[in-house]
Amino acid sequence: MKKSNRFGNRLLMALVFLFLYAPILILIIFSFNAGNSSSVWKGFSLAWYGKLFHNRLIMQSVYTTLIVSFLATAIATVAGTFAAIGFYAMRRKLRDSLVTVNNIPMMNADIVTGVSLCLFFVAFFNGWGSFAGWLNSIQSVIVLPTRLTLGFGTLLIAHISFNIPYVILSVGPKLRQMDKNLIDAAQDLGCTWMQAFWKVVLPEIKPGIVSGALTAFTMSIDDFVISYFTAGSSASTLAMTIYGMTKKRVSPQINAVSTLLFAAVLLLLVIINVREARQEKRAAENRINL
Numbered sequence: 001m002k003k004s005n006r007f008g009n010r011l012l013m014a015l016v017f018l019f020l021y022a023p024i025l026i027l028i029i030f031s032f033n034a035g036n037s038s039s040v041w042k043g044f045s046l047a048w049y050g051k052l053f054h055n056r057l058i059m060q061s062v063y064t065t066l067i068v069s070f071l072a073t074a075i076a077t078v079a080g081t082f083a084a085i086g087f088y089a090m091r092r093k094l095r096d097s098l099v100t101v102n103n104i105p106m107m108n109a110d111i112v113t114g115v116s117l118c119l120f121f122v123a124f125f126n127g128w129g130s131f132a133g134w135l136n137s138i139q140s141v142i143v144l145p146t147r148l149t150l151g152f153g154t155l156l157i158a159h160i161s162f163n164i165p166y167v168i169l170s171v172g173p174k175l176r177q178m179d180k181n182l183i184d185a186a187q188d189l190g191c192t193w194m195q196a197f198w199k200v201v202l203p204e205i206k207p208g209i210v211s212g213a214l215t216a217f218t219m220s221i222d223d224f225v226i227s228y229f230t231a232g233s234s235a236s237t238l239a240m241t242i243y244g245m246t247k248k249r250v251s252p253q254i255n256a257v258s259t260l261l262f263a264a265v266l267l268l269l270v271i272i273n274v275r276e277a278r279q280e281k282r283a284a285e286n287r288i289n290l
Contacts, residue, residue: 024262031255038252048252058257061241064152068237069220072159077213079160080167084208085201087168088175099172102165113162114229121154121230150232158230159223163216170212174205207279211272218268221261 031049035042052058087095087102105113125148132144182204186196202209224239231240238261245254 027255028259028262031252031259033252033255036252038255048256052253052256055253058238058241058253061236061238062257064235065221065238068152068156068159069217071156072163072220073213073217076160076163076216077167077209080164080212080216081171081205081209083164084168084171084175084205087172099168102168105162105165106169110223110225111229114158114226117154117158117161117226118150118229121150125149149234150230151234152231155227155231155235155237158226159220162223162226163220166215166219167209167212170215171205171208174208178204207275211275214268214272214275218265218272222265 030038030041032044032046033041034045034047087098090098128148129146132146136143136146178201182200183193183196186200187193191199222239223237224243227237228240228243231237236244238257242254242257245251
């Protein structure tokens with residue numbers, strides 16, 4: 001009876017994984033197809049990967065995606081780390097309230113976040129146009145542009161805004177695990193607050209910072225909905241370019257670029273999981289030694 005239940009559970013798990021990953025597996029397989037069909041196999045070939053790297057539109061979108069992801073990750077990591085330290089220094093009741101507010105963007109639907117950011121940018125641009133026109137009319141030393149549009153800048157700001165909560169969520173637990181007396185001890189030994197931060201606090205929370213940065217980069221490089229509403233017509237990420245290509249006849253180049261994107265995200269997730277496993281192992285060893 002137990003063996004049959006075990007076999008049924010394994011069969012059900014196998015069917016669930018097959019349902020989830022079979023479409024991705026088919027996409028990866030046909031990215032190496034020699035023909036341009038998505039259903040008929042005509043032999044193994046890397047031709048579509050070669051054409052992909054010569055496609056100017058796709059390569060430009062890859063460049064934009066990487067630049068936005070790296071910049072958003074760097075800025076969000078710094079801002080999120082200092083925000084987490086600020087939360088850590090607050091009273092518990094206020095901190096819990098702010099942590100709840102911080103968790104809302106992560107649980108909120110992407111389309112709601114994207115539309116709200118788009119409307120915010122449009123409202124800000126309208127107000128900026130009036131302000132710039134008034135300022136230009138009363139002086140000529142500094143001439144401000146009266147018309148701002150959605151583009152790379154708004155796309156970058158949007159990515160930073162939804163990445164910061166993930167960094168805070170990763171750094172916060174490391175701060176709570178840290179001994180509160182370490183900072184006081186460092187300052188008693190002659191360190192300034194900044195020296196104590198660099199030599200004591202930062203090494204203690206470094207694993208959380210790295211995990212938060214990797215998570216932020218993964219979320220940024222994989223985003224479509226928020227980017228679609230905030231990029232305008234002058235900037236396009238890889239996900240947006242792929243979506244535009246699917247409106248016409250699906251090219252095997254889409255299979256190739258999707259395979260590379262899946263491999264990149266999978267690699268980042270593996271790195272994150274390996275780091276977390278090593279951290280847990282080191283923590284367990286430290287507890288045993290103590």
